[in-house]
Amino acid sequence: MPTVDAAAVNAAADARPLPSVVVHDSMAEAAATAAAETARLLADAAAERGVAHLVLTGGSGGAALAAALPAALAAVGLTSAHGLDRVHLWEGDERFVPADHPDRNDLQVTGLVAAGIPEANMHRLPGPEQVESVDAAAAALAEALREHGPANGRFDVVHVGLGPDAHVCSLFPGHPVAPTTGTDVIAVRDSPKPPPERVSFTFDVLHRARRVMVVAGGAGKTEAVAKGLAAPDVVAAPASCARGEATVWHLDRAAAAGVPD
Numbered sequence: 265m266p267t268v269d270a271a272a273v274n275a276a277a278d279a280r281p282l283p284s285v286v287v288h289d290s291m292a293e294a295a296a297t298a299a300a301e302t303a304r305l306l307a308d309a310a311a312e313r314g315v316a317h318l319v320l321t322g323g324s325g326g327a328a329l330a331a332a333l334p335a336a337l338a339a340v341g342l343t344s345a346h347g348l349d350r351v352h353l354w355e356g357d358e359r360f361v362p363a364d365h366p367d368r369n370d371l372q373v374t375g376l377v378a379a380g381i382p383e384a385n386m387h388r389l390p391g392p393e394q395v396e397s398v399d400a401a402a403a404a405l406a407e408a409l410r411e412h413g414p415a416n417g418r419f420d421v422v423h424v425g426l427g428p429d430a431h432v433c434s435l436f437p438g439h440p441v442a443p444t445t446g447t448d449v450i451a452v453r454d455s456p457k458p459p460p461e462r463v464s465f466t467f468d469v470l471h472r473a474r475r476v477m478v479v480a481g482g483a484g485k486t487e488a489v490a491k492g493l494a495a496p497d498v499v500a501a502p503a504s505c506a507r508g509e510a511t512v513w514h515l516d517r518a519a520a521a522g523v524p525d
């Protein structure tokens with residue numbers, strides 16, 4: 265049963281290992297390193313379990329990562345001729361706008377599909393032209409997750425972008441549904457970041473992930489980095505609860521100015 269329970273989300277995050285932080289000279293270097301690490305983890309997952317599941321994210325970090333991934337996948341031998349058909353893509357959150365709307369997060373996967381990940385492996389959120397409400401879209405994504413998602417709900421790599429207010433996915437500070445637990449997918453209304461209607465994975469998904477990765481850069485993220493690396497507090501700083509079995513933050517120097525001592 266889904267419940268809103270901030271204490272439970274904080275406790276679950278607290279039970280996960282602390283994030284490690286890697287500081288890079290530039291955002292491009294942060295994204296390239298995160299992409300290389302992601303590609304290695306996906307190749308290992310495909311070899312060990314026959315399938316690899318990657319969660320992407322919107323925003324500047326997500327876009328930089330998505331741009332760096334095709335080359336990184338090729339470098340570990342995942343190509344259209346070999347292995348990319350075993351890689352599945354999901355968005356950690358998606359804006360509830362039509363499929364061809366420029367606000368869609370999943371537009372960034374174009375390069376990955378061109379590189380050889382089959383379109384059928386890209387689990388896109390239905391838009392308002394396909395379903396009548398954001399709740400129906402969330403229900404469809406939850407169904408896709410049950411049918412095609414990773415075993416035991418454990419994604420191999422989950423990328424989350426870092427909002428300047430320390431949000432991750434579409435889980436915003438002080439938003440009434442952000443601390444939802446007991447379900448993997450929620451509809452979000454009144455998002456402070458436009459557009460207002462979104463669908464998001466919950467912290468339950470992040471907490472089960474084999475690897476959570478944050479890629480963030482720029483002075484505008486300094487404060488969010490400080491809050492996100494502090495003790496878990498889902499209401500004040502959702503990013504502080506973005507912890508999986510292992511968590512790595514790849515930051516450029518400007519963003520890393522916020523890393524607590």
Ligand SMILES: O=C(O)[C@H](O)[C@@H](O)[C@H](O)[C@H](O)COP(=O)(O)O
Pocket residue numbers: 321322323324325326357358359369424425426427428431432433434457
């Ligand atoms: O749909 C979205 O907007 C996101 O997925 C969101 O969580 C994003 O990753 C952060 O807001 C960071 O975005 P920026 O790096 O552009 O600030």
